[in-house]
Amino acid sequence: MKSLNSIVSEIRLMEDKVSRETSGLIDEAYQMTLYLKELLHTAREYILREGFKDQTEEIEFFRDIKPQILGKLIYYNKVFRIETVCPVKDGKMYQKFFTSQLQVLKQEFKEQICGSHFYRYYRSGRTDRDQEYFMRGKINYRDGLKSYVFEIDHRFSTYYDSKAARIMANDLIYTYLISKINPEESRTSLLGDAESTKDIFWTDSKNALIELIYALYASGVISHGKIGIRKITLVFQVIFRIPLGDIHHSFHRMKERAGTRTAFLDHLRNSLEQYMDKGL
Known part of the structure; x- marks a missing residue:
């Protein structure tokens, strides 16, 4: 069975590929839905x-790996449904x-997720009840569970793995909707008072920033690698108030550079080493 890091990396690579090759968000969401549905089927x-x-492998799968696949599947399917009925x-x-x-x-969050014992457990990062929540055949019906528990495939679900996936999907859908409703609100939530952050801006080239973004994305160091290149790019665009345009096209031009393909990252390393040397 593949590790969590392997699955996350595989999904990120596919998101990147589909984003480059599709004409818009509807097609992108549709293609990712098909891909994730097949990935979930293969895992099953x-x-x-x-x-x-x-037991350790089983808990890891139902706590981390399956929710990563199913959560993204729920998200992309929801985006597709919303985008295809958007009136204008x-x-x-x-x-x-x-x-x-x-x-x-x-x-839906208020009625189905928020306030439950499991939600507080999952959000707090606890692991003391993982054997109960993320191993098959451990369901406690005295907890008064939703009737959905009787419909799941108990060979491939613990019931709570779906709950974890819903929490993950909810976070992604919320961010998507906020960016659709009011991009300025996204900026405010990230930066706070605009007046106090007006002197924060990017002073190198756009390609340099794109190189940095891809390095962070490829290394999986942001949110354990669980968010896509689009969201990371949005954050940097908001922070530095700079439109980056088609980052995928720019990235592929970088791959064809003569000489070093990581000019900006090399510059950062050299600058840091020189700064360190000053303190010797």
């Missing part, structure tokens, strides 16, 4: 055929539509 076939070597591309009706979608999401 493997588990039913091979099983787990021990701009204006008051557009704003009203996405605002209503956000209200639905908040209501």
